[in-house]
Amino acid sequence: MTIEAYYDSPKMLKRLHEGPLGAHIDLFAARLLREGHCRQGAWRNLRVACDFSHWLARKRLELDDINEQSIEEYQEFRRRYRCPFLSDRPALIRLLGLLREIDAIPAKPPFALDELEQVVQDFDRYLIQERGLARVSAVRHVPFARQFLREHCLSGYPQITSLTGSDVMTFVERHARDHSPQSAKHMCSAIRAFMRFLQYRGYIAADLASCVPGVRAWQLTSLPTYLLPDQVQTVLNGCDRHTPVGRRDYAI
Incomplete structure (x- = not known):
């Protein structure tokens, strides 16, 4: 096939x-x-x-x-x-x-997981074994945790232990508009879970999960809050004032 x-x-x-x-x-x-x-x-x-x-x-x-x-x-x-x-x-x-x-590329070389990837895999096990999340939910959480570590903790454990609320806020503000509002909500949920995991495992002492802001995902939030004057005129010009419906629309 x-x-x-x-x-x-x-x-x-x-x-x-x-x-x-x-x-x-x-x-x-x-x-x-x-x-x-x-x-x-x-x-x-x-x-x-x-x-x-x-x-x-x-x-x-x-x-x-x-x-x-x-x-x-x-x-x-x-x-x-x-x-x-x-x-x-x-x-x-x-x-x-x-x-x-099919031997089209070289075999995967043996390697030891770096510190950050070990943390990510530990987070994955924590979500499934200790939080009881389904595999599909854990899969949605893990990429955000990995991305956060790659952006804020490239030096490994020392940077993880020194994370601050500002780091969390910066990450959310930077990526909140990368995708849809619903995806941004998933990202915030994943980062909150990751911060709770880091505190639970003793990487951080402070409750940084409370620093993760909420993301509004109201319906129709993509609509503009106002129209420009030429856009208003275009709407008005589209009303056929020779008909009752057109006159009603023009009045509205």
Whole structure:
């Protein structure tokens, strides 16, 4: 089974087969089909793989350069210039595993987790084993914790123990508008849980969870609070004052 199971547009098919990953995109599509991914989920997997392939080409990178580090660099690019989904990283890790299975890229070298990643994995276990969260909920929390640590604690434990409420506020203010208001609410919930975890484990003494602000997600918040004069005139000009309905709309 090839990529045509999900796409029939010649233009999209051509784009999917471009870049260093183009020769393996059909195999990736077949894997998604066997695993039973829904069409929307498969599209997201394939689109992020396609975008990753074009990013590799722009960076003049080849298949041998694909590893966890290159995926992390691409994820940073995606956070800056795309609208990423939470499913992006799992899709890329799934692709990485497939490429290693067929020996298209070097095997994963043995390595010890760095301090920050150990904290993130401990947080993941804490959410499931001690908080009783479902796996799907933990998966949504962990990326925000990882991102927070990468931005504020690159030196490891010393910076974690010296975190302040200002660090928490800065992170939330910086990323609250990255996605939708609902996603921003999820981010705040994840950071609150992470701050409680850090205090529970003894990394920090203060209750920094209380420093995480709330994010409003009211309906219709995307609508403008006012119209400019020329916009008002455009609305008025759209009312047909020769009809009763038009006169009513104009009066309103």
